[in-house]
Amino acid sequence: MAGHSQFKNIMHRKGAQDARRAKQFAKVIREITVAARSGLPDPSSNPRLRAAISAAREVNMPKDTVERAIKKATGAGGGDDYVEIRYEGYGPAGVAVIVEALTDNRNRTASEVRAAFSKYGGSLGEMNSVSFMFxxxxxxxxxxxxxxxxxxxxxxxxxxxxxxxxxxxxxxxxxxxxxxxxxxxxxxxxxxxxxxxxxxxxxENSIELDEDKARTVLKLLDVLEDSDDVQNVYANFDLSEEVAEALSA
The missing domain is CATH 3.30.70.980 (YebC, transcriptional regulation domain)
Known part of the structure; x- marks a missing residue:
């Protein structure tokens, strides 16, 4: 089980599906907002917006919600201004972590991400400190x-x-x-x-984790994913079938 995406299967075993769905919607709406402002509001002429709408379909976002988000992003005032930021660092057991965020407050987001790394024994690094491994x-x-x-x-x-x-x-x-x-x-x-x-x-290469280290890494990734500002989290770890089953029990 590779850590770049499948860890979500374990994270999502915990309930609170409605809360997660609301967070998914909020993250997709942010991406739609940025995409709509980066080019034309017509998906056929804006590849990034087309990709954002595809992501909205993946989480079963209603079509009218998508249309409202595009209209709000391109209307007068345009709502919040988001900037794209990438954070990189090391989590427990030397696992490399990349965090992609869309935020309207750089200081708040940086503080949240740094606190999450510190709480679980990791450290936030400089830009490109781990991305060369991906x-x-x-x-x-x-x-x-x-x-x-x-x-x-x-x-x-x-x-x-x-x-x-x-x-x-x-x-x-x-x-x-x-x-x-x-x-x-x-x-x-x-x-x-x-x-x-x-x-x-x-x-490019992954670190295989035992159950205890995997639990700590997954807690870090879960906290990062729960941030409203964080869009995506990637990490370079693997879990054996035995460890995955133990975590899912």
Whole structure:
């Protein structure tokens, strides 16, 4: 179980689904706001906004909520101004952590992130202090049912992707960040809307954690994820099946 995304499966075993859903909506609305202001309010002419709307669908956000967010972002006054910030540091057991935030108050966000790292035995570092251990890439995921493995590989490579990993459940297409929107826009007419399409940080190497260290790392990541200002959290750890089962019990 790789730590860059699957840790959420363990974190989300705890209840409070309604509260999490509200937080998910708030984070997506922030991304829609920034995306709508970064270009035209028309998704067909604004790739980032199109990606934000796709993220809204992933969390089952109602269409009228999305439309209101776009209208508010591009209307008079435009609501809050958000800036994008990336924090990097080391968590317990030397796990490298990247935190992406959208905030209207840099001091508040920095204080919250620094406090979380300190509380769980980590330390916040400088920009690029850990990101060199990750690869930044576009990741597009389709259900396996949309195409055979060979057909998907051929279509993805022709679209400009670097690789496809197919399983019984999904096709995961990866590409350079610069090619992300172009690859997605070529694949969508052929295979429909993907399950997800996003920019991701993937670790080059991962640290395997025992149960005690994993619990502490997951607590840190959970606290970071719970911040209203934090959009995404990535970390370079692995969990064995035994440890994952113990944490999920």
């Amino acid at each position: 690869n930044r890439m576009g990741v597009i995921t389709y259900p396996a049912s949309v195409a055979g493995e060979d057909d998907m590989l051929e279509a993805a490579i022709e679209a400009g992707a670097d690789n496809v990993v197919s399983t019984d459940e999904t096709h995961e297409i990866t590409c350079e960040v610069e090619s992300f929107f172009a690859v997605r826009d070529v694949l969508e007419p052929k295979f429909g809307e993907p399950l997800s399409a996003k920019l991701d940080w993937r670790p």
